[in-house]
Amino acid sequence: MTDAIYLDNASTTALDPKALAVMEAQWRGKVGNASSIHAAGLNAALELEKARAALAGKVGAANPDEIVFTAGGSESNSLALLGYCRANKDKGRHLIVSAVEHPSVLETARQLGREGFEASVCGVDSLGRVDQKEFESLFRSGTLLASVMHANNEVGTMNDLRLLGDIAHARGAVFHTDAVQSLGKESFSFRELPVDLASFSAHKLHGPRGIGALYVRAGTKLEPLTFGGGHERGLRPGTSNVEGAMGFAAAAAASQESELARMRELRDGLIARLKHEGFQVNGCLERRLCNNVNLSFPGNGKKAQAFLSKRGIFVSTGSACQSNKNTPSHVLVAMGLSAQEVHGSLRVTLSKFTVQRELDVFMDTLLEFAKVGEL
């Protein structure tokens, strides 16, 4: 489908040609397990460590050892919550998560509940921002960890990591953030931020699917989720995905500030046009991911998605992990949207490859959907 218009980049993104090139060269030309001690193994280990150092630089880690490669964002979130709480259960049994977290955080918190921990869920305001006062009030003696995402995957609203991380640290808890959506779209440095654990996924920023990373600040004690080897400092046993790590690093390096500004302009233009046509835009307009537009209309979001899909335009009605379930978006519900506003919502997410013409076609097709009475 060469003319397809892909506007579901919060779900996954097209591979950056630079990422493909480095991975293809490694796959075609080289063999070697990064744990083998012969020359081929050393070459693989060199590539893996270069990728680790590059990612460490990208996120402002103090040391490449603070980057642990995983299979993706969900695994990173699970490792952060389960790994930290299990390793520190002698210090407490309580954690805090926000109500709009990705299911891989919320479900992991539920799993910890089955293991004798207690999770408090912090609400958000109507724009999707964590309620600071409620967040502060939830800490208690024995709170081990607080987890608040940097940018929400459905509405793009960004949280203030400095503010929330300082609150967690002042109360003796570590602070985890799911930065899967923000890496490559926002600049940040963990040298400057009060963040102890942060999750990433390569395929959200034009890297390959199947690889992610967890930032683990030095001194943060975790237990592994799997066993059987010393890979990734013993935190993630298994043969290293060298090609994936190389593609991840190449994709992260390829994200440019100029592209973000261009995406922001496209996003703002689309938001302005949607508002002009009478659509409601959900989430925070000021502190929002540069590629996210979430809208509501008095109709059926799933029907709109299908109408657009038949015409080669791909958007989402929620996060990819939830849109195949007949449950309303927990994010929009937590923001206090009405049942109709949730029912009639669509998520449109841009990438650095998106062009104005594609947004024009999307908008015209959405209006066509409205005109035929489907709204």
Place this chain on the structure above:
Amino acid sequence: MSEKAPDETMDLRGVPCPVNAARAIMQLALMDTGQVLEILIDDGEPIENVPESVESADYRILLRTQEPEGHWRLRISA
């Protein structure tokens, strides 16, 4: 024995093979020719493999001593 003080140091104790050698080679690649990197590595597999790996990347070992605690100190010329 090298009399020159190291320009950079890396503690690679606890880092498994071949990641320890890879880290050392990456650091050496960032240094100017003639500068000296000092690394600490564990006894056993690391001391059996790291010197050879570093030399295979065309760097020269200047010093190799075992410390009383059992680990090894290597000085390598970039």
